[in-house]
Amino acid sequence: DQQVKQNSPSLSVQEGRISILNCDYTNSMFDYFLWYKKYPAEGPTFLISISSIKDKNEDGRFTVFLNKSAKHLSLHIVPSQPGDSAVYFCAAMASNTGKLIFGQGTTLQVKP
Amino acid sequence: IAGITQAPTSQILAAGRRMTLRCTQDMRHNAMYWYRQDLGLGLRLIHYSNTAGTTGKGEVPDGYSVSRANTDDFPLTLASAVPSQTSVYFCASSDISGRAYNEQFFGPGTRLTVL
Numbered sequence: 001d002q003q004v005k006q007n008s009p010s011l012s013v014q015e016g017r018i019s020i021l022n023c024d025y026t027n028s029m030f031d032y033f034l035w036y037k038k039y040p041a042e043g044p045t046f047l048i049s050i051s052s053i054k055d056k057n058e059d060g061r062f063t064v065f066l067n068k069s070a071k072h073l074s075l076h077i078v079p080s081q082p083g084d085s086a087v088y089f090c091a092a093m094a095s096n097t098g099k100l101i102f103g104q105g106t107t108l109q110v111k112p
Numbered sequence: 113i114a115g116i117t118q119a120p121t122s123q124i125l126a127a128g129r130r131m132t133l134r135c136t137q138d139m140r141h142n143a144m145y146w147y148r149q150d151l152g153l154g155l156r157l158i159h160y161s162n163t164a165g166t167t168g169k170g171e172v173p174d175g176y177s178v179s180r181a182n183t184d185d186f187p188l189t190l191a192s193a194v195p196s197q198t199s200v201y202f203c204a205s206s207d208i209s210g211r212a213y214n215e216q217f218f219g220p221g222t223r224l225t226v227l
Contacts (some may be wrong), residue, residue: 022225043202043204043220046217091155098162100216102155104152
């Protein structure tokens with residue numbers, strides 16, 4: 001029973017264009033959401049997060065949108081760069097548990 | 113550079129053997145975690161520890177044990193390895209004192225193959 005789902009295993013975009021990575025969740029108790037980025041042979045690194053009291057959080061080229069009614073969040077990368085090519089994991093947490101639940105990951109390829 | 117170290121980087125292990133994966137952090141974080149990453153399944157929590165001396169079970173704890181004798185170290189032990197434990201293992205830590213939300217910092221991972 002996957003509580004956090006990333007239904008697109010891979011995404012390919014052209015350099016300079018927008019990358020949109022999607023994530024759906026089922027547990028209405030989740031109140032904090034994070035995106036992690038992972039390069040091959042390295043551990044995941046934190047990218048951006050959003051609390052359930054917000055619907056948007058922006059950090060440079062990265063913006064996360066949260067739609068609580070749809071239990072959906074997305075990560076927008078604009079403009080996409082070849083160095084953004086990595087696996088992106090969506091994660092969610094219910095603050096009373098303190099535990100992160102991760103999605104399956106989406107592999108982003110940004111072509112020069 | 114402060115962070116998390118894991119050892120070994122990779123290991124090939126015969127089924128039935130005992131193996132301990134090591135994890136050390138120098139950020140004085142109170143919470144530590146072990147995850148396994150498998151293709152198509154993302155990262156799944158094996159065990160966690162919110163503070164030294166305490167541990168808890170995650171999503172997939174069977175076949176694994178942990179201990180937390182001090183703040184810095186959080187070893188993961190496979191008592192009798194099986195091929196289904198072939199995976200990439202990540203250790204993580206976070207500071208959860210007084211905060212509702214905690215960013216987790218990850219180590220570089222250990223790639224384990226059980227034959």
